[in-house]
Amino acid sequence: MDLRDMKDVILEQAKKYNSFYLYEERGIAEYTGRLKKSFPRTEFLYSIKCNSNPEVVKCVFSQGFGADAASLGEVRMARKWGLEKEHIFYSAPGKSMEDIRQSISECTLIADSVGEVQRIWSVAEELGISVNIGIRINPEFSFYDGNSHPSKFGIDEAQVYELFSRGDGDGRVRITGIHVHLRSQELNGDVLAGYYENMIALAKRVQAAAGSPLEYINLGSGIGIPYGPSDRPLDVEGLAGRAEELFARFRRENPHTRILIEVGRYAVGKSGIYVTKVMDRKVSCGKTYLILKNTLNGFIRPSLARLVCSYGGAANGCPAPCEPLFTSGDAFEIRTLKEDGAEKETVTLVGNLCTAADVAAENVTMPRLDVGDVVIFTNAGSYGAVLSPAQFSSQERPAEVFLRESGEVAVREMPVW
Numbered sequence: 297m298d299l300r301d302m303k304d305v306i307l308e309q310a311k312k313y314n315s316f317y318l319y320e321e322r323g324i325a326e327y328t329g330r331l332k333k334s335f336p337r338t339e340f341l342y343s344i345k346c347n348s349n350p351e352v353v354k355c356v357f358s359q360g361f362g363a364d365a366a367s368l369g370e371v372r373m374a375r376k377w378g379l380e381k382e383h384i385f386y387s388a389p390g391k392s393m394e395d396i397r398q399s400i401s402e403c404t405l406i407a408d409s410v411g412e413v414q415r416i417w418s419v420a421e422e423l424g425i426s427v428n429i430g431i432r433i434n435p436e437f438s439f440y441d442g443n444s445h446p447s448k449f450g451i452d453e454a455q456v457y458e459l460f461s462r463g464d465g466d467g468r469v470r471i472t473g474i475h476v477h478l479r480s481q482e483l484n485g486d487v488l489a490g491y492y493e494n495m496i497a498l499a500k501r502v503q504a505a506a507g508s509p510l511e512y513i514n515l516g517s518g519i520g521i522p523y524g525p526s527d528r529p530l531d532v533e534g535l536a537g538r539a540e541e542l543f544a545r546f547r548r549e550n551p552h553t554r555i556l557i558e559v560g561r562y563a564v565g566k567s568g569i570y571v572t573k574v575m576d577r578k579v580s581c582g583k584t585y586l587i588l589k590n591t592l593n594g595f596i597r598p599s600l601a602r603l604v605c606s607y608g609g610a611a612n613g614c615p616a617p618c619e620p621l622f623t624s625g626d627a628f629e630i631r632t633l634k635e636d637g638a639e640k641e642t643v644t645l646v647g648n649l650c651t652a653a654d655v656a657a658e659n660v661t662m663p664r665l666d667v668g669d670v671v672i673f674t675n676a677g678s679y680g681a682v683l684s685p686a687q688f689s690s691q692e693r694p695a696e697v698f699l700r701e702s703g704e705v706a707v708r709e710m711p712v713w
C-alpha cells in the first residue's frame with residue numbers, strides 16, 4: 297500500500313475518527329489475483345479469522361475464494377455473503393454440540409478429534425441425516441522434519457488409520473476429506489514445496505486406508521508475507537509452478553479430488569494500515585511521550601511485540617515467532633504524513649490505556665508531531681482488529697474504512713459502549 301496515494305483519504309477520515317483501520321480493495325484484489333493466476337487448478341479458502349470485516353470478506357470471496365471458517369459465526373458469515381456449503385470448511389478444535397447442530401447442513405465439517413467424529417455422528421442421528429465430513433490430521437511430519445509432534449490440533453495420523461480400519465459403521469458419517477495446517481508465515485518456497493509433497497504422500501496413505509479416493513485435500517496455510525526489512529518475499533509464482541506439477545501428477549490418478557489451500561494474511565495482510573492520532577504530548581524527566589488513541593486496545597501487535605522482545609532480553613535475542621500474536625519486533629513500520637525534511641525528535645509512543653504495557657514504540661526518531669497529527673502502522677490488514685482487546689477500558693473502538701477501487705469508502709463504525 298503506497299501511503300502517498302492514501303494521504304487524502306487518511307486525512308479525510310482522521311477528521312472523523314481518532315483511530316481507524318484502512319483496508320484497500322486494490323491491494324486485496326492484487327494479492328488474491330496473484331494466487332489465483334499462479335495456481336490455476338488449486339482452490340483457495342480465505343481464513344476469515346484473520347480479518348472478518350464484511351467488506352474485506354466479500355472482496356476476497358468475489359475473487360473466487362471459499363471460506364476457512366473457525367467458528368459457527370464464520371460459517372454464518374460465509375453463507376450470508378453468498379458461499380454455497382461446498383465452499384465452506386469449518387475446522388476448529390472444541391466445537392460444541394450446538395455448533396455442530398447449527399452448521400452441519402451449512403458447510404463441510406472438519407472433525408478435530410475422534411470424540412468429535414462421534415459427536416457429529418450423534419447429531420446426524422438426531423437429525424436423521426447422513427453426512428460426509430473431513431478430519432484434521434496431525435501428521436507424522438512437520439515443516440522441518442519427518443517426525444510426529446504432539447498437538448492440540450487434529451487426530452494423530454496413526455489414529456486415523458485405526459478409524460478407517462473400524463469401517464464406517466452404519467454409513468451415517470463418512471470421512472471423505474482431510475485437512476492439515478501446521479504453521480503460518482513461511483517465506484521459504486523450498487520448505488512449502490516439501491510440505492506439499494509430504495501432504496500428497498499423506499493423502500495417498502489415507503486413501504489406501506479408506507479404500508476410496510478423497511473428495512478433497514486441504515493443505516492449510518503457511519504462505520507468508522514480508523513484514524520486516526530483512527524478510528525476503530516468497531516467490532509465489534515459483535512455488536506455484538512446482539506445486540501445480542506435483543498436484544497434476546496426483547490428479548492423473550485422482551481426477552476428482554479437489555486440492556485446497558487456505559490463506560489469511562497473504563490475501564489481506566499487506567492491504568491494511570492502522571491509523572491513530574496524537575491525543576497528547578508530554579515530557580517526563582527529559583523523555584518525550586506521544587499519547588496515541590487506541591494502541592494496545594486498537595492494534596495490539598506493536599505493543600505485544602515490544603513486550604515479547606523485552607522478555608527475550610539482549611542476551612537471548614528476540615523470542616521465536618508465535619503466530620498470529622507475535623511475528624517479530626520489526627513486523628510493521630511506523631509512518632507519519634510529515635515531509636521527509638520535517639524537524640525530527642526522539643519519542644516514545646504510548647496509548648491511552650491505564651497500563652504501563654501500552655507502549656507501541658520506545659525512543660524512536662520521527663518527524664515532530666503535534667496533538668491531532670496521525671501516526672500510521674503498516675502491515676495491519678490481518679490479525680489487527682480481530683486480535684485487539686477492544687473491550688479493555690471501554691474506549692470507543694477504531695472504525696474500519698474500506699477503500700474501493702472506485703475511490704468510494706465504506707465505513708464500519710463500531711458501536712459505542
Ligand SMILES: Cc1ncc(COP(=O)(O)O)c(C=O)c1O
Pocket residue numbers: 343346364387477479480481516517518519558559560561562620678
Ligand atoms: C487452520 C488454519 N488455517 C489457516 C490459517 C491462516 O493462516 P495465515 O493467516 O498465516 O494464512 C490459520 C491461522 O491461524 C489456521 O489456524
